[in-house]
Amino acid sequence: SNAPLYFKRIPVLYDPVETDFVLKSVGFCQSDDVDVGMYMFMVEFYHLYILLRAAFLCFKTRNIHDAFSEGKHFRFAILSQCQIFMIGIPLLMFMGSNPEENLFVFVETCMTWLKDLTLLG
Structure with a gap:
């Protein structure tokens, strides 16, 4: 049996002033077993x-x-x-x-x- 897919998002660009605010991110589906x-x-x-x-x-x-x-x-x-x-x-x-x-x-x-x-x- 395969593990279910989950969506993973990676921050690529942060706001220079508000460092916790993400301006751009990339996401993709992945699984641990596949x-x-x-x-x-x-x-x-x-x-x-x-x-x-x-x-x-x-x-x-x-x-x-x-x-x-x-x-x-x-x-x-x-x-x-x-x-x-x-x-x-x-x-x-x-x-x-x-x-x-x-x-x-x-x-x-x-x-x-x-x-x-x-x-x-």
């Missing part, structure tokens, strides 16, 4: 596994004639996906302890957008 880092690791590990499996299939079909294969296009898509992972995952790991959740969500959204754009483009 490890969000492990969840994100499993999701990104799954994505990486899919990319490596696709790269392996492209490698296996590299000698098929171009008229019957689109392996080159897949290789470019896989390469761009791997580049996004190589830049985005360490960036998300560094930002994981940052209480500014909006920036974390923005970077994660940009990663997803770039991954989808390279597949559709």
Whole structure:
């Protein structure tokens, strides 16, 4: 059983005159039992596994004639996906302890957008 979520608010900016008065704060839901880092690791590990499996299939079909294969296009898509992972995952790991959740969500959204754009483009 998972522990219920509770809302945690962190003060970011205090009033310079009234030091007990909070001007800006950031809040997010969390739980003591749920490890969000492990969840994100499993999701990104799954994505990486899919990319490596696709790269392996492209490698296996590299000698098929171009008229019957689109392996080159897949290789470019896989390469761009791997580049996004190589830049985005360490960036998300560094930002994981940052209480500014909006920036974390923005970077994660940009990663997803770039991954989808390279597949559709």
